[in-house]
Amino acid sequence: MARKVLLATEKAFAKTARDEVIAILKGAGYEVPVLENYKNKSDLIAAVADVDAMIIRSDVVDAEVLAAAKNLKLVVRAGAGYDNIDCKGAREKGVDAMNTPGQNSNAVAELAIGMMIYMARGKFGGKSGTELKGKRLGIHAIGAVGRGVAAIAKGGFGMTVKAFDVIPPDQIRAAGAEPVETLEDLYSGSDYISLHIPANAQTKKSIGFRLLNMMPKGACLINTARKEVIDDAGLLEALEKRPDLKYATDIEPEAATLAVIKEKFADRVFCTPKKLGAQTEEANVNAGLAAARQIVAYFEQGVKKFIVNP
Numbered sequence: 001m002a003r004k005v006l007l008a009t010e011k012a013f014a015k016t017a018r019d020e021v022i023a024i025l026k027g028a029g030y031e032v033p034v035l036e037n038y039k040n041k042s043d044l045i046a047a048v049a050d051v052d053a054m055i056i057r058s059d060v061v062d063a064e065v066l067a068a069a070k071n072l073k074l075v076v077r078a079g080a081g082y083d084n085i086d087c088k089g090a091r092e093k094g095v096d097a098m099n100t101p102g103q104n105s106n107a108v109a110e111l112a113i114g115m116m117i118y119m120a121r122g123k124f125g126g127k128s129g130t131e132l133k134g135k136r137l138g139i140h141a142i143g144a145v146g147r148g149v150a151a152i153a154k155g156g157f158g159m160t161v162k163a164f165d166v167i168p169p170d171q172i173r174a175a176g177a178e179p180v181e182t183l184e185d186l187y188s189g190s191d192y193i194s195l196h197i198p199a200n201a202q203t204k205k206s207i208g209f210r211l212l213n214m215m216p217k218g219a220c221l222i223n224t225a226r227k228e229v230i231d232d233a234g235l236l237e238a239l240e241k242r243p244d245l246k247y248a249t250d251i252e253p254e255a256a257t258l259a260v261i262k263e264k265f266a267d268r269v270f271c272t273p274k275k276l277g278a279q280t281e282e283a284n285v286n287a288g289l290a291a292a293r294q295i296v297a298y299f300e301q302g303v304k305k306f307i308v309n310p
């Protein structure tokens with residue numbers, strides 16, 4: 001019986017990407033059910049019932065989905081962050097989880113830069129704004145996206161670029177930024193902070209009032225990472241006490257936070273309508289095709305590269 005590989009994307013890929021993903025998987029002899037733009041978790045639960053593998057984006061694969069996926073052997077997150085997968089639960093069920101690191105990073109880096117320009121120019125409202133040239137950019141975690149942001153900011157805009165990360169200083173320099181020793185140094189010395197940390201037990205709610213209040217006058221936080229890393233109460237407090245601070249995010253905060261933002265801080269906060277950092281045709285093709293190829297290599301040759309829940 002042919003293997004079944006489900007393409008489950010609550011936020012659909014561009015058509016070219018979707019079609020090529022399906023072609024690769026069908027070319028390997030697999031059946032490829034597609035569940036796109038679904039609204040209810042029950043649809044996903046029904047769709048996973050008999051699949052051997054699945055490709056997802058930010059789609060949530062939790063204990064309930066894993067329990068329903070009786071034949072599942074592999075779930076591939078077409079993208080970088082895999083906080084949407086219950087990795088431990090998957091391991092307990094013998095299900096491998098993979099990501100496709102770096103494949104969509106340029107799209108996210110370009111969006112982060114776009115958001116900086118948008119905020120520097122007062123959200124294109126017509127008032128006199130500022131330029132990025134000569135400003136200080138702090139990159140909080142310099143992985144694939146952070147490196148991309150650093151390269152564009154330095155090479156394209158003449159910003160000075162520093163970064164904080166847990167990797168050794170020479171690796172930060174090799175990634176294109178001057179290392180700083182502490183997070184406090186980064187936040188207190190940056191006109192813009194671009195966040196690129198993953199959401200995990202250590203980072204959740206780690207960006208709050210204390211760090212934001214250290215930022216220089218008129219500074220702006222750019223979040224294309226995850227909403228979970230923000231301490232919403234601390235963010236609102238910082239916006240309240242510091243009328244000069246700005247915040248741009250690609251991930252809509254919780255409804256209660258968003259309501260306060262809309263009511264009080266709409267002039268200096270920007271939020272994309274839907275997480276769209278990786279929503280380009282190129283990123284969809286890169287990440288989608290990588291995911292499809294990883295699945296074929298896994299089943300046909302036993303290739304286990306990119307497993308994130310060993």
Ligand code: 3PG
Pocket residue numbers: 011057058059078079080081082104225275276277278279
């Ligand atoms: C990622 O982790 O790869 C990005 O956040 C993109 O997520 P998306 O595929 O849901 O757009």
